[in-house]
Amino acid sequence: MEREVAATRTGASTGDCAVTQVDVAVLIATAFDHYDSRAGDPRLQTHVVISNKVRAVQDGKWLALDGRPMHAASLGAV
Secondary structure: OOOOOOEEEEOOOOOOOOOEEEEEEEEEEEEEEEEEOOOOOEEEEEEEEEEEEEEEOOOOOEEEEOHHHHHHHHOOOO
16 A cells, blocks of 8 residues: 555645645554454454555655545555
8 A cells, every 4th residue: 555555745736736646655554353243243354544644755754645546446446
């Protein structure tokens, strides 16, 4: 995800809409395993939580994650 999908944006989204999508160097995520459903039935599942902050490759600044590519990847559109 970090290398192929995650990105951030930089620039102003007003005026000439000169927003640039930037590659990221660091994406932080954690996974939680659940072994049963809410009803108590056995059902292994893993939830992954992704931080909204990523480090940009170009200058090392921590910026907001651009959710659009992540959403597209979760739908299989990448």
